[in-house]
Amino acid sequence: MRRIFAIISVIFPMFCLSLHAQQIHIDIEASGFQKFKVAMPTYAGPGDLAGSVWATCARDLQLSGIFDLISPQSYVNPGPIGEVQQGSLKDFSLIGSDYVITSTVSRQGTAGIFKVQMVEVSTGQLIESATYTSGEQTMYQAVHAFMDHILLNKFGLSPIFSSKIACIKKDKAAKQLHVMWFDGTGGNTIHGGGNLVLSPAWSPDGKKIAFVSYWKNNPDLYLLDLASNNVRQVSAQKGINTSPAFDASGARIGLTLSIDGSPKIYLMDQDGSGRIKLTTGWATDTSPSFSIDGKNMVFCSSRAGNPQIFIMDLATKNVRRLTYEGKYNSEPCFSPRGDLVAFSYRAKNDKFCIATIKPDGSNFRVLPGTGLGDESPSFSPDGRLLAFAGGDGNIYITDLPGTMTVPVTSGGGFSEPAWSPLMK
């Protein structure tokens, strides 16, 4: 884990031109929102490096949820183009581009230089021209810095490319904690937590990951400090100690324990002290997720005869049922915006899909996803996107309208994605 941070060479954004573009106002919530069409000819520079940086940028544009890349096959000039010539803009307006992105990628010692321009096709306005430097092996960092800059400063959106996904990765016979940038770059499998590690959950400050491990032959809960790599035991009660989730303050962890017989949801401090029981009854209660305002918790319970999603008012402990569609709804995840709950829903064809519902129980929606059996949704830090595990064992990103479903891993063996808060 330390390596991830060590590898990140400092990125220097150098703004070469004074930019005259203002922030573009977009209402991505609007039902009629059309993604911006982007043309991106191949980059100038050494083929291997320029090619891989182009591919990362192409995927990140898609993952942003607001851009659509126009297929390079339709370009009049497919590149390489290092800089946009005003005279060539009509070539891009002909194919319907809103923006064109060009770049020159070069090497300087062990560093890589990503000089990038973004032009608004209709006006010819240069909306971004910057140079980002990163380690040659970590050029995705330069692309992330570019994407974050565009999202934050040009479109007023959260810089989500500074966020990570923790997930579980099959490693031979073992299952290990795996942490990567949310677009799948810079992945690192963290060994040493035993042969079976499950259910990662980020602390709200992004500094710790709670996880379940069978290190002592029982599903117990541990806490990994990412800066030191130190692991501390949180809970090792008899029975299960599973499905961790930090509460809104980050001080306490919700989890499932079976110390009283049937699995119930408890809340405890990070050292396992101050334990309180949140749910009661004979049923199976699991998978807590807390709202950012600290007022509510959603969870999965079998109290209605099969697994369904319920919401608890933490002050009064009143519980209300949210889902009535289908006979198996589980793994709820509260949006960081507090306005939506995503969960795994078993459709009529018995395949699992990702579905969303409002905390008042209205607006049940099923996302198209992969159609292969989608589970374990986790919201992006700005609540615009969802990560989930597809039936082929890869992690996918989708937007809430369901206009895109993009894999960020390949080869399978991945499960239980947990999207981090924004990393500073």
Next chain:
Amino acid sequence: MRRIVYIAYATMLLCAILILMGCPKKTLEPVTPEVSKTPPPVQTEMPAEQPAMKMDMAGESQGAGASSGKPSMEKDRTAFENTDIYFEFDSFELTPEARKALANKATFLNSHPRIKTRIEGNCDERGTEEYNLALGERRAKAVQDYLVFLGISADRISTVSYGEERPVDPGHNETAWAKNRRAHFGILGE
């Protein structure tokens, strides 16, 4: 037909013997959920271990320990470990077949009073990871409770849930799933 009747008589007789012999103290106690008052968790800083998470793995066994048995009991022992208890989808209810199989388990445990067992609760791959961990726990507990009901001392039986993590059949069809919704018995030693 006559044979079936004989078998039925034999089974009833066996049950009667079981109840008379096997449960001298705990005769047909009602099934009460076990409430364990475990001490608060010990906060352990794991010893450092390069280059990964600092959890010292040395000397820790990841599996249940095996022990050697006398040759005469090998067959019973193998049957005990190899006969799984099966469940319906999203259920931890014991079927009549499961109860029958558990009666045999109780016989074995009664005739080997020093053996301790660990029940592993498992689920098929359908359903979600976290719910299945809870369901596997309930399956293991249901089996444990029934064995206690049959007179086996609770301190001889431990449980662990593996959720959907330990399928015996890697297939993606009902035949495979049916085999994977199971409680498995391991012998922990004598």
